[in-house]
Amino acid sequence: xxxxxxxxxxxxxxxxxxxxxxxxxxxxxxxxxxxxxxxxxxxxxxxxxxxxxxxxxxxxxxxxxxxxxxxxxxxxxxxxxxxxxxxxx
Amino acid sequence: xxxxxxxxxxxxxxxxxxxxxxxxxxxxxxxxxxxxxxxxxxxxxxxxxxxxxxxxxxxxxxxxxxxxxxxxxxxxxxxxxxxxxxxxxxxxxxxxxxxxxxxxxxxxxxxxxxxxxxxxxxxxxxxxxxxxxxxxxxxxxxxxxxxxxxxxxxxxxxxxxxxxxxxxxxxxxxxxxxxxxxxxxxxxxxxxxxxxxxxxxxxxxxxxxxxxxxxxxxxxxxxxxxxxxxxxxxxxxxxxxxxxxxxxxxxxxxxxxxxxxxxxxxxxxxxxxxxxxxxxxxxxxxxxxxxxxxxxxxxxxxxxxxxxxxxxxxxxxxxxxxxxxxxxxxxxxxxxxxxxxxxxxxxxxxxxxxxxxxxxxxxxxxxxxxxxxxxxxxxxxxxxxxxxxxxxxxxxxxxxxxxxxxxxxxxxxxxxxxxxxxxxxxxxxxxxxxxxxxxxxxxxxxxxxxxxxxxxxxxxxxxxxxxxxxxxxxxxxxxxxxxxxxxxxxxxxxxxxxxxxxxxxxxxxxxxxxxxxxxxxxxxxxxxxxxxxxxxxxxxxxxxxxxxxxxxxxxxxxxxxxxxxxx
Numbered sequence: 001x002x003x004x005x006x007x008x009x010x011x012x013x014x015x016x017x018x019x020x021x022x023x024x025x026x027x028x029x030x031x032x033x034x035x036x037x038x039x040x041x042x043x044x045x046x047x048x049x050x051x052x053x054x055x056x057x058x059x060x061x062x063x064x065x066x067x068x069x070x071x072x073x074x075x076x077x078x079x080x081x082x083x084x085x086x087x088x089x
Numbered sequence: 090x091x092x093x094x095x096x097x098x099x100x101x102x103x104x105x106x107x108x109x110x111x112x113x114x115x116x117x118x119x120x121x122x123x124x125x126x127x128x129x130x131x132x133x134x135x136x137x138x139x140x141x142x143x144x145x146x147x148x149x150x151x152x153x154x155x156x157x158x159x160x161x162x163x164x165x166x167x168x169x170x171x172x173x174x175x176x177x178x179x180x181x182x183x184x185x186x187x188x189x190x191x192x193x194x195x196x197x198x199x200x201x202x203x204x205x206x207x208x209x210x211x212x213x214x215x216x217x218x219x220x221x222x223x224x225x226x227x228x229x230x231x232x233x234x235x236x237x238x239x240x241x242x243x244x245x246x247x248x249x250x251x252x253x254x255x256x257x258x259x260x261x262x263x264x265x266x267x268x269x270x271x272x273x274x275x276x277x278x279x280x281x282x283x284x285x286x287x288x289x290x291x292x293x294x295x296x297x298x299x300x301x302x303x304x305x306x307x308x309x310x311x312x313x314x315x316x317x318x319x320x321x322x323x324x325x326x327x328x329x330x331x332x333x334x335x336x337x338x339x340x341x342x343x344x345x346x347x348x349x350x351x352x353x354x355x356x357x358x359x360x361x362x363x364x365x366x367x368x369x370x371x372x373x374x375x376x377x378x379x380x381x382x383x384x385x386x387x388x389x390x391x392x393x394x395x396x397x398x399x400x401x402x403x404x405x406x407x408x409x410x411x412x413x414x415x416x417x418x419x420x421x422x423x424x425x426x427x428x429x430x431x432x433x434x435x436x437x438x439x440x441x442x443x444x445x446x447x448x449x450x451x452x453x454x455x456x457x458x459x460x461x462x463x464x465x466x467x468x469x470x471x472x473x474x475x476x477x478x479x480x481x482x483x484x485x486x487x488x489x490x491x492x493x494x495x496x497x498x499x500x501x502x503x504x505x506x507x508x509x510x511x512x513x514x515x516x517x518x519x520x521x522x523x524x525x526x527x528x529x530x531x532x533x534x535x536x537x538x539x540x541x542x543x544x545x546x547x548x549x550x551x552x553x554x555x556x557x558x559x560x561x562x563x564x565x566x567x568x569x570x571x572x573x574x575x576x577x578x579x580x581x582x583x584x585x586x587x588x589x590x591x592x593x594x595x596x597x598x599x600x601x602x603x604x605x606x607x608x609x610x611x612x613x614x615x616x617x618x619x620x621x622x623x624x625x626x627x628x629x630x631x632x633x634x635x636x637x638x639x640x641x642x643x644x645x646x647x648x649x650x651x652x653x654x655x656x
Contacts, residue, residue: 050175
């Protein structure tokens with residue numbers, strides 16, 4: 001199953017707008033997408049509750065994984081969201 | 090039908106009659122029926138339909154907020170939609186329906202589980218609990234068939250009933266359509282009370298649980314003087330309520346009986362306060378509290394937005410003076426983007442000018458630039474800038490240097506500006522003691538009696554146990570006022586007052602006797618104070634002030650005042 005470790009660039013981390021954008025993006029793909037700490041359990045990336053519940057701050061690294069036909073495309077899109085500063089989202 | 094009367098705390102000397110509109114009615118649910126009486130399929134459909142309706146509402150509110158406030162603030166509604174569609178929520182609700190709960194109970198219990206979870210976390214995540222509660226209440230309301238009350242589009246003559254009103258609720262209110270409001274909770278200093286006074290609306294707060302017995306659409310008379318709400322008022326009660334406010338509004342400047350002109354101005358927070366202040370006859374604005382421009386949003390207002398707000402105030406009072414107080418916040422105010430430190434005693438901490446010089450130097454620059462630009466706006470009136478919580482001469486010198494520096498910047502950039510009048514709030518004992526030295530640095534003083542009383546008496550505002558100590562009739566407070574006025578005597582520095590004391594018409598004579606040149610207050614009492622000014626004779630007022638200053642207890646001060654009224 002493809003997965004990547006990505007640094008969270010938005011200062012706010014996975015909260016408010018970046019989290020919103022992240023969940024929205026995860027929902028655009030058919031693959032089952034998950035996110036979580038680098039060495040911890042992953043949660044459903046399509047769930048706002050689950051994603052904000054992780055409490056990820058800016059500068060931390062997260063692991064994202066995807067399973068399905070468009071897995072690579074989904075990971076590309078999510079990596080882009082995580083790498084974009086908040087004011088450019 | 091007989092009248093029913095409910096008692097509370099009256100917060101404005103006004104009364105009015107209108108029809109009740111409950112804002113955010115209590116969403117408490119009845120006990121659920123037995124599981125075998127619940128049609129799970131029908132309940133699932135109801136839940137789906139409610140989500141659709143809620144999503145449409147959110148979309149609309151998002152657009153309105155983006156238009157009125159900005160894209161950043163509108164983004165919170167995106168998060169709400171995502172909670173609405175969250176698989177953990179939808180699965181949870183469907184599970185509970187399958188177990189035999191009606192949709193509204195299933196929603197309530199599912200959300201409550203997550204609310205609790207988020208409440209237990211820190212910082213940003215605890216805030217999500219508020220978002221979840223909002224989404225929960227919206228769904229429950231839609232399921233219960235409740236109409237959303239839109240505060241911006243109330244029917245004319247509405248009396249708004251609410252458990253409490255927050256600044257974001259009142260920001261939406263169209264004062265033209267509101268005949269008054271009544272809240273279950275709150276006291277004289279609650280947000281609802283301050284709001285009612287600045288908009289000059291009849292209001293009663295703190296009525297208690299029995300208010301819930303009054304239903305939407307019932308006619309009520311609101312008596313803000315005695316703190317009474319009359320349900321189904323009879324003809325005579327109605328007439329009395331409508332005619333209750335019989336004071337004459339004077340739009341011209343007033344003078345004492347012996348011809349000394351006194352400026353009577355209004356205190357404002359939001360743009361919505363401007364028109365009521367003008368309607369009640371204020372000569373200008375003696376205190377524009379700019380923190381309302383900064384509250385309830387995700388990022389600070391930029392220079393242009395502030396410039397427009399200050400210009401709007403100037404245009405509302407084309408002949409008058411508008412005194413703008415620079416940002417006055419500290420650890421007690423929830424402004425996320427400022428990252429305010431948690432302090433054990435925020436009222437003695439880093440607040441007001443202390444924050445503006447550093448760490449909020451960038452916000453201070455934006456605000457001073459906006460003020461310098463607004464001062465050039467030609468309406469015939471004058472703009473003045475005022476620093477909050479000054480305690481040293483150094484602070485004033487540093488702030489003035491910045492003002493001059495930013496004026497030079499604007500000059501270089503070729504942007505039109507003018508240097509506004511420059512003054513300080515006198516609200517710390519230090520400022521009162523140092524008034525003579527401060528007078529050399531400023532154009533005016535404005536005495537903020539609420540904080541001055543709090544700091545002089547070391548008695549916390551809003552703490553009922555020490556309310557008697559924190560009263561502005563305490564001789565120590567009067568002497569601090571006199572010290573400030575004396576320090577300005579013989580200089581060009583004018584002295585105003587912008588605390589609650591200034592709006593008490595029973596004290597107008599005393600204040601003029603103490604030597605104040607300007608009084609600024611909530612819009613509602615402007616006419617009463619103007620009336621009191623015209624009845625004052627300066628010589629007699631001075632004698633009254635001398636007697637009050639020689640008093641050694643608050644009781645004696647009150648005796649002096651009572652004897653004066655009776656003579």
